[in-house]
Amino acid sequence: MSEISSPSPSGPSSTPLYIDFDGHRTMLKWHRGRRRAADPAFTATRIVEGMRLGASIEVDLVIHADRGFAILHDRTVDQATTGTGAIASLPAAYLRGLALRDNHGNPLDERVLLLEDLTELFSDIDIAPTSILQLDFKEDDAALDPRAVDIFARSVEPLASHYILSCGDAAAVARLTAAAPGIRVGYDPCHRGAADAAIRSGDFDGFVARALAASPDAEMIYLENRLILAADRRGYDLVGAFHRHDRLVDGYTVTRIGPDTVPEIKRLLQLRVDQITTDDPEGLAALDLERTPSSRGARLVRWVRRTAGSGRSEV
Template identity: 55%
Template sequence: MTVPILIEREGHRTWLKWHRGRRRASDPAFTGERILEAMRLGASVEVDLVIHAEGGCAILHDLTLERETTGSGKVRDIGATALRELHLRDNDGNPIAEKVRLLEDLCALLAREGIHPDALLQLDFKEDRQALTPEVVESFGASATPIAGSLILSGGDFEAIAMLAAAAPGIATGFDPCYDGALADLQARGNYLDFIREALATAPDAGMIYLDYEIVLAAEDAGVDIIAPIHAAGRRVDAWTIGGTDPLAIAQVERLLRLRVDQITTDDPEGLAEAFRS
Protein backbone atom coordinates (compact mmCIF):
# COMPACT_ATOMS: atom_id res chain seq x y z
CA MET A 1 0.00 0.00 0.00
CA THR A 2 1.26 3.48 -0.90
CA VAL A 3 2.34 5.56 2.10
CA PRO A 4 0.24 8.74 1.82
CA ILE A 5 2.84 11.39 2.54
CA LEU A 6 3.84 13.19 -0.66
CA ILE A 7 3.86 13.25 -4.44
CA GLU A 8 7.16 13.88 -6.22
CA ARG A 9 6.97 15.44 -9.66
CA GLU A 10 9.95 16.69 -11.69
CA GLY A 11 12.12 17.04 -8.61
CA HIS A 12 9.51 18.95 -6.60
CA ARG A 13 7.87 17.41 -3.55
CA THR A 14 4.24 18.22 -2.75
CA TRP A 15 3.17 17.01 0.66
CA LEU A 16 -0.28 15.51 1.19
CA LYS A 17 -1.67 16.96 4.38
CA TRP A 18 -4.08 14.78 6.35
CA HIS A 19 -7.01 17.18 6.77
CA ARG A 20 -8.48 16.99 10.29
CA GLY A 21 -6.33 13.94 10.91
CA ARG A 22 -7.86 11.80 8.16
CA ARG A 23 -5.83 9.23 6.25
CA ARG A 24 -8.85 8.07 4.25
CA ALA A 25 -12.08 9.84 3.32
CA SER A 26 -14.01 7.38 5.49
CA ASP A 27 -12.03 8.22 8.64
CA PRO A 28 -13.66 10.24 11.44
CA ALA A 29 -11.97 13.55 12.14
CA PHE A 30 -9.50 14.19 14.95
CA THR A 31 -8.92 10.67 16.25
CA GLY A 32 -5.74 10.21 18.26
CA GLU A 33 -4.98 6.96 16.44
CA ARG A 34 -4.78 8.60 13.03
CA ILE A 35 -2.95 11.71 14.19
CA LEU A 36 -0.32 9.59 15.95
CA GLU A 37 -0.01 7.37 12.87
CA ALA A 38 0.62 10.40 10.65
CA MET A 39 3.24 11.81 12.99
CA ARG A 40 5.05 8.47 13.22
CA LEU A 41 5.09 8.14 9.42
CA GLY A 42 6.53 11.62 8.92
CA ALA A 43 3.39 13.02 7.32
CA SER A 44 1.86 16.47 7.45
CA VAL A 45 -1.39 16.51 9.42
CA GLU A 46 -3.85 19.22 10.46
CA VAL A 47 -6.13 19.70 13.44
CA ASP A 48 -8.25 22.68 14.48
CA LEU A 49 -8.26 24.59 17.76
CA VAL A 50 -11.13 26.32 19.53
CA ILE A 51 -11.05 27.85 23.01
CA HIS A 52 -12.92 26.23 25.91
CA ALA A 53 -14.24 27.65 29.17
CA GLU A 54 -11.00 27.24 31.14
CA GLY A 55 -8.79 29.05 28.65
CA GLY A 56 -7.33 26.01 26.94
CA CYS A 57 -7.97 24.70 23.43
CA ALA A 58 -10.04 21.75 22.26
CA ILE A 59 -9.22 19.78 19.10
CA LEU A 60 -12.40 20.68 17.26
CA HIS A 61 -13.34 22.68 14.17
CA ASP A 62 -16.68 24.23 15.14
CA LEU A 63 -17.32 26.77 17.87
CA THR A 64 -20.36 24.68 18.83
CA LEU A 65 -20.45 21.03 19.82
CA GLU A 66 -23.46 19.43 18.15
CA ARG A 67 -22.06 18.46 14.74
CA GLU A 68 -18.75 16.98 15.86
CA THR A 69 -19.47 15.59 19.33
CA THR A 70 -22.16 14.15 21.58
CA GLY A 71 -22.33 17.47 23.44
CA SER A 72 -24.36 20.62 22.84
CA GLY A 73 -23.83 24.34 23.17
CA LYS A 74 -20.74 26.47 22.67
CA VAL A 75 -17.27 25.04 23.22
CA ARG A 76 -16.42 28.31 25.00
CA ASP A 77 -18.98 27.48 27.72
CA ILE A 78 -17.70 23.96 28.49
CA GLY A 79 -14.79 23.12 30.81
CA ALA A 80 -11.94 20.70 30.23
CA THR A 81 -13.31 17.78 32.25
CA ALA A 82 -16.71 17.89 30.58
CA LEU A 83 -15.17 18.14 27.11
CA ARG A 84 -13.02 15.09 27.69
CA GLU A 85 -16.16 13.06 28.43
CA LEU A 86 -17.76 13.86 25.07
CA HIS A 87 -17.53 11.38 22.21
CA LEU A 88 -16.59 12.37 18.68
CA ARG A 89 -18.96 11.65 15.80
CA ASP A 90 -18.16 9.90 12.51
CA ASN A 91 -18.88 11.31 9.07
CA ASP A 92 -22.50 10.16 9.29
CA GLY A 93 -23.01 11.81 12.66
CA ASN A 94 -22.86 8.61 14.71
CA PRO A 95 -20.95 8.65 18.04
CA ILE A 96 -17.67 6.72 18.09
CA ALA A 97 -15.59 5.36 20.95
CA GLU A 98 -12.96 8.10 20.69
CA LYS A 99 -13.47 11.12 22.92
CA VAL A 100 -12.64 14.79 22.47
CA ARG A 101 -8.99 15.67 23.10
CA LEU A 102 -7.60 18.92 24.34
CA LEU A 103 -4.41 20.44 22.94
CA GLU A 104 -2.41 19.48 26.01
CA ASP A 105 -3.64 15.87 25.69
CA LEU A 106 -2.55 15.62 22.07
CA CYS A 107 0.83 17.25 22.62
CA ALA A 108 1.53 15.02 25.61
CA LEU A 109 0.57 11.92 23.58
CA LEU A 110 2.93 12.86 20.76
CA ALA A 111 5.77 13.73 23.13
CA ARG A 112 5.36 10.39 24.86
CA GLU A 113 4.95 8.19 21.80
CA GLY A 114 7.53 9.84 19.56
CA ILE A 115 7.45 11.91 16.38
CA HIS A 116 9.16 11.31 13.03
CA PRO A 117 11.65 14.14 12.32
CA ASP A 118 9.84 15.00 9.06
CA ALA A 119 6.35 15.08 10.61
CA LEU A 120 4.51 18.38 10.85
CA LEU A 121 1.32 18.99 12.83
CA GLN A 122 -0.64 22.05 11.79
CA LEU A 123 -2.65 23.70 14.57
CA ASP A 124 -5.30 25.77 12.79
CA PHE A 125 -6.63 28.37 15.24
CA LYS A 126 -10.30 29.01 14.45
CA GLU A 127 -10.74 32.16 16.51
CA ASP A 128 -9.32 35.68 16.42
CA ARG A 129 -7.39 38.19 18.49
CA GLN A 130 -10.48 39.20 20.44
CA ALA A 131 -10.82 35.66 21.77
CA LEU A 132 -7.35 35.65 23.32
CA THR A 133 -6.76 36.19 27.02
CA PRO A 134 -3.50 35.86 28.98
CA GLU A 135 -4.78 32.49 30.22
CA VAL A 136 -5.32 31.22 26.65
CA VAL A 137 -1.85 32.32 25.57
CA GLU A 138 -0.20 30.80 28.63
CA SER A 139 -2.07 27.52 28.24
CA PHE A 140 -1.15 27.31 24.56
CA GLY A 141 2.52 27.88 25.32
CA ALA A 142 2.60 25.26 28.06
CA SER A 143 0.97 22.68 25.77
CA ALA A 144 2.84 23.37 22.54
CA THR A 145 6.37 24.19 23.69
CA PRO A 146 7.55 20.60 24.38
CA ILE A 147 7.00 19.64 20.72
CA ALA A 148 7.15 23.12 19.13
CA GLY A 149 9.68 22.02 16.53
CA SER A 150 7.12 19.64 15.01
CA LEU A 151 4.29 22.19 14.93
CA ILE A 152 3.05 24.98 12.68
CA LEU A 153 0.40 27.37 13.99
CA SER A 154 -1.95 28.88 11.41
CA GLY A 155 -5.07 30.98 11.14
CA GLY A 156 -6.77 33.90 9.45
CA ASP A 157 -5.90 36.50 12.10
CA PHE A 158 -2.13 36.78 12.07
CA GLU A 159 -2.05 39.07 15.07
CA ALA A 160 -3.58 36.25 17.11
CA ILE A 161 -1.17 33.73 15.59
CA ALA A 162 1.84 35.89 16.46
CA MET A 163 0.68 36.30 20.07
CA LEU A 164 0.22 32.57 20.55
CA ALA A 165 3.46 31.70 18.76
CA ALA A 166 5.44 33.99 21.06
CA ALA A 167 4.46 31.71 23.94
CA ALA A 168 5.88 28.60 22.22
CA PRO A 169 9.48 29.30 21.13
CA GLY A 170 10.47 27.36 18.03
CA ILE A 171 6.97 26.96 16.59
CA ALA A 172 6.50 27.79 12.91
CA THR A 173 3.61 29.96 11.71
CA GLY A 174 1.32 30.14 8.70
CA PHE A 175 -1.35 32.51 7.40
CA ASP A 176 -4.63 31.94 5.58
CA PRO A 177 -5.94 35.08 3.83
CA CYS A 178 -8.88 33.32 2.18
CA TYR A 179 -11.82 34.89 3.97
CA ASP A 180 -15.45 34.16 3.03
CA GLY A 181 -16.18 35.64 -0.36
CA ALA A 182 -12.51 36.00 -1.35
CA LEU A 183 -12.88 33.86 -4.48
CA ALA A 184 -15.85 35.81 -5.85
CA ASP A 185 -14.17 39.12 -5.05
CA LEU A 186 -10.95 38.12 -6.78
CA GLN A 187 -12.78 36.84 -9.84
CA ALA A 188 -14.68 40.12 -10.08
CA ARG A 189 -11.68 42.39 -9.56
CA GLY A 190 -8.90 40.28 -11.01
CA ASN A 191 -6.40 41.63 -8.45
CA TYR A 192 -4.78 38.28 -7.67
CA LEU A 193 -1.24 39.58 -7.28
CA ASP A 194 -2.36 42.42 -4.99
CA PHE A 195 -4.10 39.79 -2.87
CA ILE A 196 -0.86 37.83 -2.53
CA ARG A 197 1.26 40.91 -1.85
CA GLU A 198 -1.13 41.93 0.92
CA ALA A 199 -1.05 38.44 2.45
CA LEU A 200 2.76 38.41 2.51
CA ALA A 201 2.86 41.87 4.08
CA THR A 202 0.21 41.00 6.69
CA ALA A 203 2.09 37.93 7.87
CA PRO A 204 5.82 38.67 7.45
CA ASP A 205 6.86 35.77 9.67
CA ALA A 206 4.55 33.14 8.15
CA GLY A 207 6.50 30.37 6.50
CA MET A 208 3.40 28.85 4.91
CA ILE A 209 0.61 30.63 3.04
CA TYR A 210 -2.63 28.63 2.99
CA LEU A 211 -4.74 29.24 -0.12
CA ASP A 212 -8.13 27.94 -1.20
CA TYR A 213 -7.22 25.74 -4.17
CA GLU A 214 -10.10 27.28 -6.15
CA ILE A 215 -8.39 30.68 -5.87
CA VAL A 216 -5.11 29.20 -7.10
CA LEU A 217 -6.82 27.65 -10.12
CA ALA A 218 -9.01 30.70 -10.82
CA ALA A 219 -5.86 32.82 -10.90
CA GLU A 220 -4.27 30.44 -13.39
CA ASP A 221 -7.42 30.60 -15.52
CA ALA A 222 -6.95 34.39 -15.53
CA GLY A 223 -3.34 33.96 -16.63
CA VAL A 224 -1.80 34.67 -13.22
CA ASP A 225 0.56 32.38 -11.32
CA ILE A 226 0.08 33.27 -7.65
CA ILE A 227 2.43 30.55 -6.42
CA ALA A 228 5.57 32.03 -7.97
CA PRO A 229 5.60 35.30 -5.94
CA ILE A 230 5.12 33.35 -2.72
CA HIS A 231 8.08 31.14 -3.57
CA ALA A 232 10.08 34.21 -4.57
CA ALA A 233 9.45 35.59 -1.08
CA GLY A 234 10.89 32.42 0.44
CA ARG A 235 7.53 31.08 1.62
CA ARG A 236 5.69 27.81 0.95
CA VAL A 237 2.13 27.25 -0.28
CA ASP A 238 -0.59 24.91 0.94
CA ALA A 239 -3.62 24.53 -1.35
CA TRP A 240 -6.79 23.47 0.53
CA THR A 241 -8.96 21.30 0.47
CA ILE A 242 -9.29 18.49 -2.10
CA GLY A 243 -12.17 16.32 -0.95
CA GLY A 244 -11.88 13.11 -2.97
CA THR A 245 -10.30 11.26 -5.87
CA ASP A 246 -12.92 11.59 -8.61
CA PRO A 247 -11.74 12.59 -12.12
CA LEU A 248 -12.35 16.29 -11.46
CA ALA A 249 -10.31 16.19 -8.24
CA ILE A 250 -7.47 14.35 -10.00
CA ALA A 251 -7.44 16.98 -12.77
CA GLN A 252 -7.34 19.75 -10.16
CA VAL A 253 -4.45 18.09 -8.35
CA GLU A 254 -2.58 17.73 -11.66
CA ARG A 255 -2.86 21.50 -12.13
CA LEU A 256 -1.70 22.19 -8.56
CA LEU A 257 1.30 19.91 -9.07
CA ARG A 258 2.16 21.71 -12.29
CA LEU A 259 2.04 25.01 -10.39
CA ARG A 260 4.41 23.45 -7.83
CA VAL A 261 2.42 23.98 -4.69
CA ASP A 262 4.30 22.67 -1.67
CA GLN A 263 1.38 20.98 0.05
CA ILE A 264 -2.15 19.88 -0.77
CA THR A 265 -4.72 19.55 1.99
CA THR A 266 -6.90 16.52 1.35
CA ASP A 267 -9.56 14.44 3.07
CA ASP A 268 -8.22 11.35 1.28
CA PRO A 269 -4.41 11.41 1.24
CA GLU A 270 -4.24 7.65 0.82
CA GLY A 271 -6.53 7.79 -2.21
CA LEU A 272 -4.54 10.60 -3.82
CA ALA A 273 -1.22 8.91 -3.12
CA GLU A 274 -2.47 5.73 -4.76
CA ALA A 275 -3.90 7.62 -7.76
CA PHE A 276 -0.54 9.30 -8.39
CA ARG A 277 1.62 6.35 -7.39
CA SER A 278 2.99 5.81 -10.88
Protein backbone atom coordinates (compact mmCIF):
# COMPACT_ATOMS: atom_id res chain seq x y z
CA MET A 1 0.00 0.00 0.00
CA SER A 2 1.11 3.58 -0.59
CA GLU A 3 1.07 6.36 1.95
CA ILE A 4 0.84 10.04 1.13
CA SER A 5 2.31 12.26 3.79
CA SER A 6 4.09 15.55 4.33
CA PRO A 7 7.54 16.12 5.81
CA SER A 8 6.64 19.67 6.79
CA PRO A 9 5.00 19.89 10.21
CA SER A 10 3.86 23.42 9.40
CA GLY A 11 2.08 22.40 6.18
CA PRO A 12 -1.22 20.58 5.72
CA SER A 13 -1.13 16.82 5.59
CA SER A 14 -2.56 16.98 2.09
CA THR A 15 0.37 18.97 0.72
CA PRO A 16 1.58 16.97 -2.32
CA LEU A 17 5.26 16.65 -1.50
CA TYR A 18 6.00 12.94 -1.84
CA ILE A 19 4.65 9.42 -1.97
CA ASP A 20 5.89 6.70 0.37
CA PHE A 21 5.50 3.43 -1.52
CA ASP A 22 6.82 0.01 -0.49
CA GLY A 23 9.42 1.51 1.84
CA HIS A 24 10.73 4.07 -0.65
CA ARG A 25 10.06 7.80 -0.76
CA THR A 26 9.45 9.42 -4.15
CA MET A 27 9.30 13.21 -4.27
CA LEU A 28 6.61 14.86 -6.38
CA LYS A 29 8.20 17.72 -8.30
CA TRP A 30 5.98 20.70 -9.10
CA HIS A 31 6.66 21.01 -12.84
CA ARG A 32 6.97 24.69 -13.86
CA GLY A 33 5.82 25.62 -10.36
CA ARG A 34 2.43 23.92 -10.62
CA ARG A 35 0.79 22.40 -7.57
CA ARG A 36 -2.31 21.31 -9.49
CA ALA A 37 -3.22 20.86 -13.15
CA ALA A 38 -5.20 24.09 -13.38
CA ASP A 39 -2.29 26.23 -12.19
CA PRO A 40 -0.52 28.56 -14.63
CA ALA A 41 3.23 28.15 -14.92
CA PHE A 42 5.94 30.04 -13.06
CA THR A 43 3.85 32.16 -10.71
CA ALA A 44 5.54 33.74 -7.70
CA THR A 45 2.57 32.67 -5.57
CA ARG A 46 3.07 28.95 -6.16
CA ILE A 47 6.87 29.08 -6.09
CA VAL A 48 6.84 30.82 -2.70
CA GLU A 49 4.21 28.42 -1.39
CA GLY A 50 6.27 25.41 -2.42
CA MET A 51 9.46 26.75 -0.88
CA ARG A 52 7.67 27.37 2.40
CA LEU A 53 6.15 23.89 2.49
CA GLY A 54 9.23 21.86 1.57
CA ALA A 55 8.40 21.02 -2.03
CA SER A 56 10.60 20.09 -4.95
CA ILE A 57 9.84 22.69 -7.63
CA GLU A 58 11.08 23.25 -11.18
CA VAL A 59 11.39 26.45 -13.17
CA ASP A 60 12.94 27.05 -16.58
CA LEU A 61 15.63 29.59 -17.49
CA VAL A 62 16.15 31.41 -20.79
CA ILE A 63 18.77 34.15 -21.32
CA HIS A 64 17.44 37.67 -21.92
CA ALA A 65 19.06 40.66 -23.66
CA ASP A 66 20.83 41.92 -20.52
CA ARG A 67 22.39 38.46 -20.15
CA GLY A 68 20.41 37.48 -17.09
CA PHE A 69 17.82 34.70 -16.99
CA ALA A 70 14.06 34.90 -17.45
CA ILE A 71 11.93 32.26 -15.69
CA LEU A 72 10.07 31.12 -18.78
CA HIS A 73 10.04 28.00 -20.96
CA ASP A 74 9.82 29.23 -24.55
CA ARG A 75 12.32 31.39 -26.43
CA THR A 76 9.57 33.96 -27.06
CA VAL A 77 7.14 35.62 -24.63
CA ASP A 78 4.11 35.77 -26.92
CA GLN A 79 2.08 32.85 -25.57
CA ALA A 80 2.97 32.82 -21.88
CA THR A 81 2.92 36.57 -21.18
CA THR A 82 1.33 39.85 -22.20
CA GLY A 83 4.42 40.81 -24.21
CA THR A 84 5.80 40.00 -27.63
CA GLY A 85 9.21 39.16 -28.98
CA ALA A 86 12.19 36.87 -28.55
CA ILE A 87 13.52 36.75 -24.99
CA ALA A 88 17.10 37.07 -26.25
CA SER A 89 16.26 40.54 -27.56
CA LEU A 90 14.20 41.75 -24.59
CA PRO A 91 15.81 43.65 -21.66
CA ALA A 92 15.17 42.86 -18.02
CA ALA A 93 13.07 46.00 -17.45
CA TYR A 94 10.66 45.05 -20.24
CA LEU A 95 10.32 41.47 -19.01
CA ARG A 96 9.64 42.53 -15.43
CA GLY A 97 6.78 44.69 -16.71
CA LEU A 98 4.96 41.76 -18.30
CA ALA A 99 2.14 39.77 -16.76
CA LEU A 100 1.92 36.00 -17.03
CA ARG A 101 -1.11 34.42 -18.72
CA ASP A 102 -3.21 31.58 -17.34
CA ASN A 103 -3.84 28.31 -19.18
CA HIS A 104 -6.63 29.96 -21.19
CA GLY A 105 -4.55 32.94 -22.24
CA ASN A 106 -5.98 35.42 -19.75
CA PRO A 107 -3.61 37.92 -18.10
CA LEU A 108 -2.85 37.26 -14.43
CA ASP A 109 -1.93 39.49 -11.53
CA GLU A 110 1.46 37.73 -11.57
CA ARG A 111 4.58 39.25 -13.11
CA VAL A 112 7.30 37.55 -15.12
CA LEU A 113 10.15 36.64 -12.80
CA LEU A 114 13.87 36.83 -13.47
CA LEU A 115 16.40 34.61 -11.73
CA GLU A 116 17.80 37.73 -10.08
CA ASP A 117 14.41 38.34 -8.44
CA LEU A 118 14.27 35.09 -6.48
CA THR A 119 16.49 36.22 -3.61
CA GLU A 120 14.17 39.15 -2.89
CA LEU A 121 11.11 36.95 -3.41
CA PHE A 122 12.33 34.49 -0.76
CA SER A 123 13.73 37.09 1.66
CA ASP A 124 10.55 37.38 3.74
CA ILE A 125 9.68 33.70 4.02
CA ASP A 126 10.97 30.77 6.03
CA ILE A 127 12.22 28.30 3.46
CA ALA A 128 11.68 24.72 4.59
CA PRO A 129 14.91 22.72 4.96
CA THR A 130 13.71 20.16 2.40
CA SER A 131 12.80 22.70 -0.29
CA ILE A 132 14.70 22.45 -3.55
CA LEU A 133 14.21 24.62 -6.62
CA GLN A 134 15.38 23.07 -9.88
CA LEU A 135 16.70 25.63 -12.34
CA ASP A 136 16.31 23.99 -15.75
CA PHE A 137 18.47 25.88 -18.24
CA LYS A 138 16.73 25.57 -21.61
CA GLU A 139 19.73 26.61 -23.73
CA ASP A 140 23.26 25.27 -24.02
CA ASP A 141 26.87 26.20 -23.37
CA ALA A 142 27.12 28.15 -26.64
CA ALA A 143 24.52 30.61 -25.32
CA LEU A 144 26.62 31.48 -22.29
CA ASP A 145 29.21 34.23 -21.97
CA PRO A 146 31.15 35.57 -18.95
CA ARG A 147 28.45 38.13 -18.12
CA ALA A 148 25.66 35.54 -18.13
CA VAL A 149 27.72 33.18 -15.98
CA ASP A 150 28.51 36.01 -13.53
CA ILE A 151 24.83 37.02 -13.27
CA PHE A 152 23.87 33.40 -12.69
CA ALA A 153 26.46 32.99 -9.93
CA ARG A 154 25.46 36.22 -8.16
CA SER A 155 21.76 35.41 -8.46
CA VAL A 156 21.97 31.97 -6.84
CA GLU A 157 24.71 32.62 -4.29
CA PRO A 158 22.48 33.67 -1.34
CA LEU A 159 20.44 30.44 -1.46
CA ALA A 160 22.68 28.11 -3.45
CA SER A 161 22.03 25.06 -1.24
CA HIS A 162 18.31 25.23 -2.11
CA TYR A 163 18.96 25.20 -5.87
CA ILE A 164 19.84 22.43 -8.27
CA LEU A 165 20.86 23.26 -11.84
CA SER A 166 19.82 20.98 -14.69
CA CYS A 167 20.37 21.08 -18.44
CA GLY A 168 20.62 18.73 -21.38
CA ASP A 169 24.09 20.08 -22.14
CA ALA A 170 26.73 18.79 -19.72
CA ALA A 171 29.15 21.56 -20.67
CA ALA A 172 26.62 24.22 -19.62
CA VAL A 173 26.01 22.38 -16.35
CA ALA A 174 29.74 22.27 -15.61
CA ARG A 175 30.30 25.92 -16.51
CA LEU A 176 27.45 27.34 -14.47
CA THR A 177 27.86 25.15 -11.39
CA ALA A 178 31.62 25.79 -11.27
CA ALA A 179 30.83 29.49 -10.89
CA ALA A 180 28.24 28.92 -8.14
CA PRO A 181 29.73 27.12 -5.10
CA GLY A 182 27.17 25.22 -3.08
CA ILE A 183 24.62 24.74 -5.84
CA ARG A 184 23.53 21.18 -6.47
CA VAL A 185 24.18 19.53 -9.82
CA GLY A 186 21.75 17.75 -12.12
CA TYR A 187 21.97 16.46 -15.68
CA ASP A 188 19.48 15.34 -18.34
CA PRO A 189 21.13 12.84 -20.73
CA CYS A 190 17.96 12.34 -22.83
CA HIS A 191 18.48 15.27 -25.20
CA ARG A 192 19.81 15.36 -28.77
CA GLY A 193 18.11 12.07 -29.61
CA ALA A 194 19.92 10.09 -26.90
CA ALA A 195 16.74 8.62 -25.39
CA ASP A 196 15.41 7.55 -28.79
CA ALA A 197 18.78 6.02 -29.71
CA ALA A 198 18.87 4.01 -26.48
CA ILE A 199 15.32 2.74 -27.02
CA ARG A 200 16.10 1.71 -30.61
CA SER A 201 19.41 0.04 -29.83
CA GLY A 202 18.68 -1.39 -26.39
CA ASP A 203 22.16 -0.28 -25.34
CA PHE A 204 21.11 0.91 -21.89
CA ASP A 205 24.49 0.13 -20.34
CA GLY A 206 26.08 2.47 -22.86
CA PHE A 207 23.49 5.15 -22.16
CA VAL A 208 24.26 5.01 -18.43
CA ALA A 209 28.02 5.06 -19.00
CA ARG A 210 27.84 8.06 -21.33
CA ALA A 211 25.64 9.99 -18.89
CA LEU A 212 28.00 9.36 -15.99
CA ALA A 213 31.03 10.35 -18.05
CA ALA A 214 29.39 13.51 -19.39
CA SER A 215 28.41 14.89 -15.97
CA PRO A 216 30.41 13.12 -13.27
CA ASP A 217 29.32 15.53 -10.52
CA ALA A 218 25.58 15.23 -11.12
CA GLU A 219 23.67 13.98 -8.09
CA MET A 220 20.32 13.87 -9.93
CA ILE A 221 19.78 12.33 -13.36
CA TYR A 222 16.62 13.40 -15.22
CA LEU A 223 15.13 10.66 -17.39
CA GLU A 224 12.10 10.56 -19.67
CA ASN A 225 9.52 8.18 -18.23
CA ARG A 226 9.06 6.57 -21.63
CA LEU A 227 12.76 5.65 -21.58
CA ILE A 228 12.59 4.21 -18.05
CA LEU A 229 9.55 2.12 -18.97
CA ALA A 230 10.91 1.02 -22.36
CA ALA A 231 14.06 -0.25 -20.65
CA ASP A 232 11.95 -2.00 -18.01
CA ARG A 233 9.93 -3.79 -20.68
CA ARG A 234 13.20 -5.21 -21.98
CA GLY A 235 14.24 -6.34 -18.52
CA TYR A 236 16.69 -3.51 -17.83
CA ASP A 237 16.38 -1.50 -14.61
CA LEU A 238 17.61 1.93 -15.67
CA VAL A 239 16.80 3.49 -12.31
CA GLY A 240 18.70 0.78 -10.47
CA ALA A 241 21.68 1.22 -12.79
CA PHE A 242 22.00 4.88 -11.79
CA HIS A 243 21.36 4.05 -8.14
CA ARG A 244 24.32 1.68 -8.23
CA HIS A 245 26.43 4.71 -9.09
CA ASP A 246 24.92 6.72 -6.22
CA ARG A 247 22.80 8.93 -8.48
CA LEU A 248 19.21 9.94 -7.80
CA VAL A 249 16.69 9.63 -10.63
CA ASP A 250 13.87 11.99 -11.62
CA GLY A 251 11.29 10.59 -14.05
CA TYR A 252 9.60 13.19 -16.25
CA THR A 253 6.86 14.23 -17.12
CA VAL A 254 3.49 12.95 -15.84
CA THR A 255 1.05 15.35 -17.46
CA ARG A 256 -2.27 13.54 -17.14
CA ILE A 257 -3.61 11.87 -14.01
CA GLY A 258 -6.40 9.30 -14.03
CA PRO A 259 -7.26 5.66 -13.30
CA ASP A 260 -5.77 4.49 -16.59
CA THR A 261 -2.39 5.95 -15.68
CA VAL A 262 -2.15 3.88 -12.50
CA PRO A 263 -0.15 0.92 -13.94
CA GLU A 264 2.69 3.05 -15.29
CA ILE A 265 2.84 5.38 -12.29
CA LYS A 266 2.85 2.38 -10.00
CA ARG A 267 5.63 0.79 -12.02
CA LEU A 268 7.75 3.93 -11.70
CA LEU A 269 7.27 3.76 -7.94
CA GLN A 270 8.13 0.05 -7.91
CA LEU A 271 11.32 0.88 -9.80
CA ARG A 272 12.06 3.31 -6.96
CA VAL A 273 12.42 6.54 -8.86
CA ASP A 274 13.47 9.23 -6.41
CA GLN A 275 11.31 11.92 -7.93
CA ILE A 276 8.45 12.20 -10.40
CA THR A 277 8.00 15.40 -12.37
CA THR A 278 4.31 16.18 -12.77
CA ASP A 279 1.99 18.99 -13.81
CA ASP A 280 -0.51 17.80 -11.22
CA PRO A 281 1.15 16.90 -7.90
CA GLU A 282 -2.17 17.06 -6.07
CA GLY A 283 -3.83 14.71 -8.53
CA LEU A 284 -0.95 12.27 -8.39
CA ALA A 285 -0.83 12.32 -4.59
CA ALA A 286 -4.57 11.59 -4.44
CA LEU A 287 -4.47 8.75 -6.98
CA ASP A 288 -5.64 5.34 -5.76
CA LEU A 289 -2.61 3.25 -6.61
CA GLU A 290 -4.29 0.02 -5.56
CA ARG A 291 -7.01 0.36 -8.18
CA THR A 292 -6.66 -1.97 -11.14
CA PRO A 293 -8.08 -0.25 -14.23
CA SER A 294 -9.92 -2.26 -16.86
CA SER A 295 -8.55 -0.26 -19.78
CA ARG A 296 -5.32 -1.22 -21.47
CA GLY A 297 -2.60 0.74 -23.17
CA ALA A 298 -2.38 3.54 -20.60
CA ARG A 299 -0.11 6.38 -21.55
CA LEU A 300 1.07 8.73 -18.84
CA VAL A 301 4.19 10.09 -20.44
CA ARG A 302 4.62 12.97 -22.80
CA TRP A 303 6.31 11.89 -26.01
CA VAL A 304 9.04 14.45 -26.26
CA ARG A 305 8.69 16.70 -29.29
CA ARG A 306 11.88 18.12 -30.62
CA THR A 307 12.30 21.36 -32.48
CA ALA A 308 13.82 20.52 -35.84
CA GLY A 309 17.55 21.05 -35.70
CA SER A 310 17.60 22.39 -32.14
CA GLY A 311 18.33 19.17 -30.30
CA ARG A 312 16.46 20.26 -27.15
CA SER A 313 13.51 18.60 -25.52
CA GLU A 314 10.25 20.49 -25.26
CA VAL A 315 9.70 19.69 -21.56
